[in-house]
Amino acid sequence: MKYRYVLLVFSLLIPLPLQAALKIFACEPDWAALAQELGGEHVDVTSATQAMQDPHYIQARPSLIARVRKADLLICTGAGLEAGWLPVLLRKGNNPRILDGQAGYLMASEHVMMKEIPVSVDRSMGDVHAEGNPHIQTDPRNIARVAGVLADRLKVLDSANREQYQRRYEDFSLRWNTAINDWQQKGASLKGMPVVVYHRSWVYLQDWLGLKEITSLEPKPGVPPSSRYLAEVLNRTQEYPDLVVIHSQYQESKAIQWFSGKTAAPVVMLPSTVGGTAEAKDLFSWYEDILKRLLNAQRSDND
Amino acid sequence: MNPKIVPVLALMLCFLSNSASAEDPEIEQLRQQLEQLKLEYNSKIDELEKRLQATEIASQQKKNESKENEEKAKQQMVPVVAEYSPADDNAAGAPVKASKSNSFNPAISLILDGRYSDFSEDPEEYSLSGFQLAGEAGPGEQGFALGHSELVISANVDDKFFGRFTAAVDSHDGETEVELEEAFFETLAMPYGLKIRGGRFYSDIGYLNKQHPHQWDFTDAPLVYRGMFGNHLLGDGVQLSWLAPTDLSFELGSELLSGGRYPIEYSGDSTIPTYTLFAKLGGDIGISHSWQAGLSLIDAKVDYSTESGHGHGHEDEHEGEEQHISPIYSGDTATWGFDLVYKWAPQGNSKQRNLVLQFEYFNRDYDGMLSAEHEGEAETGSYDGSQSGWYAQAVYQFMPQWRVGLRYDALTSAVSGSNSELIEESGFDSEGHDPSRYSLMADWSNSEFSRLRLQYGHDESSPEAYDYWTLQYILSLGAHGAHRY
Numbered sequence: 001m002k003y004r005y006v007l008l009v010f011s012l013l014i015p016l017p018l019q020a021a022l023k024i025f026a027c028e029p030d031w032a033a034l035a036q037e038l039g040g041e042h043v044d045v046t047s048a049t050q051a052m053q054d055p056h057y058i059q060a061r062p063s064l065i066a067r068v069r070k071a072d073l074l075i076c077t078g079a080g081l082e083a084g085w086l087p088v089l090l091r092k093g094n095n096p097r098i099l100d101g102q103a104g105y106l107m108a109s110e111h112v113m114m115k116e117i118p119v120s121v122d123r124s125m126g127d128v129h130a131e132g133n134p135h136i137q138t139d140p141r142n143i144a145r146v147a148g149v150l151a152d153r154l155k156v157l158d159s160a161n162r163e164q165y166q167r168r169y170e171d172f173s174l175r176w177n178t179a180i181n182d183w184q185q186k187g188a189s190l191k192g193m194p195v196v197v198y199h200r201s202w203v204y205l206q207d208w209l210g211l212k213e214i215t216s217l218e219p220k221p222g223v224p225p226s227s228r229y230l231a232e233v234l235n236r237t238q239e240y241p242d243l244v245v246i247h248s249q250y251q252e253s254k255a256i257q258w259f260s261g262k263t264a265a266p267v268v269m270l271p272s273t274v275g276g277t278a279e280a281k282d283l284f285s286w287y288e289d290i291l292k293r294l295l296n297a298q299r300s301d302n303d
Numbered sequence: 304m305n306p307k308i309v310p311v312l313a314l315m316l317c318f319l320s321n322s323a324s325a326e327d328p329e330i331e332q333l334r335q336q337l338e339q340l341k342l343e344y345n346s347k348i349d350e351l352e353k354r355l356q357a358t359e360i361a362s363q364q365k366k367n368e369s370k371e372n373e374e375k376a377k378q379q380m381v382p383v384v385a386e387y388s389p390a391d392d393n394a395a396g397a398p399v400k401a402s403k404s405n406s407f408n409p410a411i412s413l414i415l416d417g418r419y420s421d422f423s424e425d426p427e428e429y430s431l432s433g434f435q436l437a438g439e440a441g442p443g444e445q446g447f448a449l450g451h452s453e454l455v456i457s458a459n460v461d462d463k464f465f466g467r468f469t470a471a472v473d474s475h476d477g478e479t480e481v482e483l484e485e486a487f488f489e490t491l492a493m494p495y496g497l498k499i500r501g502g503r504f505y506s507d508i509g510y511l512n513k514q515h516p517h518q519w520d521f522t523d524a525p526l527v528y529r530g531m532f533g534n535h536l537l538g539d540g541v542q543l544s545w546l547a548p549t550d551l552s553f554e555l556g557s558e559l560l561s562g563g564r565y566p567i568e569y570s571g572d573s574t575i576p577t578y579t580l581f582a583k584l585g586g587d588i589g590i591s592h593s594w595q596a597g598l599s600l601i602d603a604k605v606d607y608s609t610e611s612g613h614g615h616g617h618e619d620e621h622e623g624e625e626q627h628i629s630p631i632y633s634g635d636t637a638t639w640g641f642d643l644v645y646k647w648a649p650q651g652n653s654k655q656r657n658l659v660l661q662f663e664y665f666n667r668d669y670d671g672m673l674s675a676e677h678e679g680e681a682e683t684g685s686y687d688g689s690q691s692g693w694y695a696q697a698v699y700q701f702m703p704q705w706r707v708g709l710r711y712d713a714l715t716s717a718v719s720g721s722n723s724e725l726i727e728e729s730g731f732d733s734e735g736h737d738p739s740r741y742s743l744m745a746d747w748s749n750s751e752f753s754r755l756r757l758q759y760g761h762d763e764s765s766p767e768a769y770d771y772w773t774l775q776y777i778l779s780l781g782a783h784g785a786h787r788y
Contacts (some may be wrong), residue, residue, distance in 0.1 A: 012692025062552030
């Protein structure tokens with residue numbers, strides 16, 4: 001009789017073999033949402049960060065190490081965005097499947113054209129990344145590119161469901177490209193709109209929609225503005241009456257309110273990722289929301 | 304006009320023009336017509352040549368395009384292959400990363416640490432009641448002083464190994480010392496969540512032990528670390544650890560170490576090294592809270608009996624008092640510890656505000672001998688004392704760049720043994736004084752790479768209480784440091 005209990009205990013300890021969903025560890029919610037779109041019921045997706053966290057300032061928490069340990073596929077932005085914590089997670093996670101060079105290691109920034117790659121880097125320039133500006137998710141065309149690579153990886157890692165992944169990818173591509181066209185038409189009026197950003201995290205969006213960045217409220221990436229610098233920004237932006245101030249959900253700063261108060265420029269909080277606003281539930285509604293918020297700001301500027 | 308006739312006609316006309324008299328108006332007219340023809344003809348040839356070139360380029364491009372299309376079609380079939388190779392990614396038209404000969408250089412970082420301290424009592428006279436001080440343990444120096452200047456070099460060796468090297472340069476009493484703090488490798492690709500580490504490294508016992516001084520939240524180590532480990536337990540050896548495949552993070556590990564610092568140092572003829580065992584459990588509570596708890600065991604056999612007093616650092620270092628050597632302990636020490644860390648950051652966004660609470664407790668039992676030499680005569684006696692201590696601290700970042708912290712330390716010890724005279728001289732006897740200390744700190748970080756800290760402490764390590772102030776800078780140059788938990 002005792003053996004039966006022992007067997008029961010052991011059977012609980014042994015992990016369920018095969019047919020288990022592919023475990024995907026995404027560093028940011030946007031890649032988690034993409035993995036969910038492409039993987040459907042065949043994947044079990046977890047995101048290391050949620051929208052309210054600045055993905056640069058994360059600690060290698062025990063819960064993250066535990067999740068990395070079990071992952072079959074890791075998808076992150078790369079380009080130094082996760083430089084402070086991803087290397088520690090990979091080293092402490094004791095998981096050879098998701099190390100650099102494996103199919104289970106996917107850095108999105110290695111598959112898109114990077115912007116603002118500095119000729120030289122120095123810490124006096126603030127939080128600059130040698131690999132270029134890492135906020136690539138703010139151009140939907142980049143997401144389309146990464147989707148192709150991710151779909152291929154899913155097919156390699158879980159070849160039993162190859163056809164389903166291909167079907168899901170084709171379906172997603174069609175819907176996504178249609179949506180991009182739609183957004184581009186809706187956003188055509190935004191072309192040339194002068195914007196002041198808090199952190200330079202929108203260069204890909206600016207390029208896509210043709211927004212015109214006048215300056216950033218941070219004097220250097222990652223360095224909070226001083227009052228003297230803000231006064232300077234105020235001077236520089238006086239010639240733009242229809243200015244809009246852009247920041248993301250985790251950048252709450254008195255500098256933004258102060259600047260907006262002085263210039264009467266509308267402040268737009270744009271979700272930098274899925275979940276950044278209540279409306280941004282998935283990849284599609286996220287971009288819908290970005291477009292809606294920008295167009296609203298433009299309207300209120302014209303009033 | 305038939306183009307073939309033109310040159311012949313031209314030649315004939317030339318011939319004619321040369322032989323004929325220049326004054327003939329008809330000939331002059333003909334010549335002009337010929338020049339006209341020549342010009343027209345040349346421009347036509349040029350035009351034809353250009354058109355030919357253009358069509359050639361176009362056909363070449365078409366060829367290339369059809370090749371590309373073929374390749375693209377091939378690539379679309381690629382996913383059927385079951386094997387992944389990183390080269391596939393680039394074949395699909397991804398931007399190729401620039402490769403330079405120094406791309407493989409390891410990550411290098413340099414820590415600069417300096418301070419100005421003011422003590423109300425001479426720090427040279429410092430003692431910790433009930434504990435023998437070892438290694439670098441102590442309150443520091445009066446006035447300007449450098450802390451550890453650390454050079455850290457690390458990289459993946461290949462797909463299976465990672466390596467790190469840490470050297471610290473300090474100066475004590477005008478002498479510059481280079482200390483090799485860490486030089487180890489660890490495995491990256493062992494199955495079943497296993498990892499082996501080998502070389503010299505900071506032990507994984509406790510919470511604070513593996514942090515280097517520049518990662519501390521205060522300018523100095525907690526008293527319990529100062530008294531029991533000489534600030535750090537480190538040594539040469541191997542570590543085996545296992546990370547469980549569970550939702551809560553659970554790590555189990557064990558180390559065999561030689562070296563370390565008195566009084567848990569292995570030395571002499573004994574081949575039994577220090578043995579440690581540690582377990583860590585941690586997780587999140589919602590998105591704003593996280594925690595980690597750990598248990599540690601350290602079993603060390605200290606054997607100085609064959610070395611007759613050549614201990615490292617635990618003798619009184621006052622030169623000119625050469626004969627004064629504290630009695631030395633040999634035997635077993637068994638230490639166990641418990642640590643708990645809790646962190647809070649609203650919505651997980653620690654950049655704006657966050658709070659860290661930290662607690663550690665250690666207890667050590669001795670079972671061995673004390674020995675000393677008095678004017679050439681060896682004296683020994685049994686010793687089975689015990690020590691324990693804890694600290695608790697809270698560090699709160701109330702706005703970006705600014706943190707404040709409070710820490711309280713408490714230690715206690717008990718002695719028992721056969722030779723009360725030796726015990727009295729050994730420094731193990733607290734003479735009824737239980738050390739305690741409280742420290743307050745505030746620091747400002749301009750960026751992740753620079754920090755300025757002011758700390759005040761009231762220290763009752765010995766019955767002579769004192770106060771101290773320290774202003775410290777910590778600068779980190781080079782590779783991005785790790786955001787450890």
